[in-house]
Amino acid sequence: MTLVVDIVSWIFLVAGGVFCVIGMIGIIRLPDMFARLHGASVTDTLGAGFIIIGLILQAGFTLVAAKLIIIMGLILLTSPVATHALAQAALHAGIRPRLTHDETGGHIAGEDEPSNS
Numbered sequence: 001m002t003l004v005v006d007i008v009s010w011i012f013l014v015a016g017g018v019f020c021v022i023g024m025i026g027i028i029r030l031p032d033m034f035a036r037l038h039g040a041s042v043t044d045t046l047g048a049g050f051i052i053i054g055l056i057l058q059a060g061f062t063l064v065a066a067k068l069i070i071i072m073g074l075i076l077l078t079s080p081v082a083t084h085a086l087a088q089a090a091l092h093a094g095i096r097p098r099l100t101h102d103e104t105g106g107h108i109a110g111e112d113e114p115s116n117s
Helices: 002-029 033-060 063-092
Strands: none
Touching: 002 033, 033 063
């Protein structure tokens, strides 16, 4: 049984490492700030989650596993919120995404609608 847990935990650890490397490549290769932000946040959250799951399997039912679960919860809560805040700050600073078709009509969430007077 220990061998099975070790194999499964190493699969999670390797998968988490691969997702983190893919996120790093996304930061380098994607064309604009918003695409880079999306690529980095999704893959890093998923990569960190897989790594923590692998570490929990290695730790077993101990206090270390409880601490890792708390860390995973914090990562799952803070990473999307920080990504959203960075994207909104960039939009309000005037940085626009490279789009082939803008479905919003140029409207930024949280800003007042331009008046037609």
